[in-house]
Amino acid sequence: MASNPYKDLLKTIQAKEKAKTPGEEFVADINRYFQVSKESYVPSKSIKPSGLGGCFRMQYYVLQGADRDVGSLEKAENITIQCCGNDAHDRLQNACQDAKRFGIDITWCEPEIEARRAYQSGIKTIIKRRDGNELLCYNEDYRASFKCDGIILFQDKKYIFEVKTEEYYKFNCRVAPEPKHVYQAGMYCLCFGIDRVMFLYEDRNLTFRKAYAVEITQELKDEIIDRIHHVLAYSDAKKLPPKEKDKCLYCSYKQLCKKSGNTEAFSLVELREIIANEQPEKDRE
Numbered sequence: 001m002a003s004n005p006y007k008d009l010l011k012t013i014q015a016k017e018k019a020k021t022p023g024e025e026f027v028a029d030i031n032r033y034f035q036v037s038k039e040s041y042v043p044s045k046s047i048k049p050s051g052l053g054g055c056f057r058m059q060y061y062v063l064q065g066a067d068r069d070v071g072s073l074e075k076a077e078n079i080t081i082q083c084c085g086n087d088a089h090d091r092l093q094n095a096c097q098d099a100k101r102f103g104i105d106i107t108w109c110e111p112e113i114e115a116r117r118a119y120q121s122g123i124k125t126i127i128k129r130r131d132g133n134e135l136l137c138y139n140e141d142y143r144a145s146f147k148c149d150g151i152i153l154f155q156d157k158k159y160i161f162e163v164k165t166e167e168y169y170k171f172n173c174r175v176a177p178e179p180k181h182v183y184q185a186g187m188y189c190l191c192f193g194i195d196r197v198m199f200l201y202e203d204r205n206l207t208f209r210k211a212y213a214v215e216i217t218q219e220l221k222d223e224i225i226d227r228i229h230h231v232l233a234y235s236d237a238k239k240l241p242p243k244e245k246d247k248c249l250y251c252s253y254k255q256l257c258k259k260s261g262n263t264e265a266f267s268l269v270e271l272r273e274i275i276a277n278e279q280p281e282k283d284r285e
C-alpha cells in the first residue's frame with residue numbers, strides 16, 4: 001500500500017481531537033506549536049561532514065539540491081530534544097570559554113583567528129557566519145559547509161572541540177566515540193589543520209559526561225578525503241549512488257529514494273572516467 005505523505009500532519013490534528021481533558025488538549029497544542037513554528041531547513045548544496053559516515057545517496061541528494069520529503073512533520077519531542085542538545089552545546093562551550101577565569105587549564109581559541117591561520121597555510125576555510133557560539137564555516141577545497149563546536153587548547157595541545165548529547169542507555173554503554181562522529185570531526189581537523197579532537201559526550205538525562213581525545217592520523221585523513229571525493233564524483237557524474245538501507249534512520253529523502261529504486265555502485269576511478277568523457281573536447285585540450 002502506498003504511504004500517505006500527509007499521515008503525520010493528520011496525526012497531530014487527530015491528537016487534539018482525541019484529547020479528553022484540558023491537560024491533554026494543552027499538551028496537544030504545545031506539541032503542535034513546536035511542530036508548526038519550526039523553521040524549515042533547506043541544506044546548501046555542499047558536503048556536510050555530519051553525513052560523511054552516512055549514506056552516499058543522501059549526500060548526493062543534498063549536493064543536487066533535491067526536493068526533501070513533503071507532508072511529514074517532525075515529532076514535537078524530536079524537535080525539543082534538538083533544542084536540549086543546542087542548550088547543552090551552549091552551556092559546555094561557555095564553560096570552556098570561562099574556565100581560565102578559575103585557573104582551569106582550558107583555553108578557548110578564537111575561531112576567526114584559527115580560520116585565518118589555516119587559510120595562510122593553504123587550507124581554504126572561511127567563517128561565513130557567527131551566531132553566538134554557533135559558527136557556520138565553509139571549505140572551498142572540499143565544497144563543505146559545516147558548524148564546528150569550537151577549538152580549544154588543553155594541556156598545551158590544540159583540539160577540535162566536538163559536543164554530542166545522547167540518551168542515557170546509549171551514553172552508559174559508550175566506551176569510544178561513534179565512528180561516524182570521528183569522520184565528522186576528522187573533517188573539521190582537515191578544514192582547520194588540527195590533528196586532534198576532544199569529543200565530549202553528555203548524557204541527556206543526568207548530564208554525566210565522558211570525553212575522548214582522539215588523534216586524527218594521516219590514514220584516517222586519507223580515508224575521509226577519499227569519501228569526500230567519491231561523493232563529489234557521484235554528484236559531478238550525475239550518477240545516483242545505490243541505497244544504503246542500514247543508514248536510513250535520519251533521512252529527509254525517503255520518498256524520492258523509494259521512487260528512484262536501486263542503482264549501480266561506481267568506484268571513484270570509474271566515476272572520474274565518466275566525468276572526463278563527458279567534458280567537451282576543448283576543455284580536455
Ligand code: SF4
Nearest residue numbers: 055243244248251257
Ligand atoms: S532513504 Fe536510506 S537509502 Fe535512501 S537516501 Fe535516505 S538513507 Fe539513503
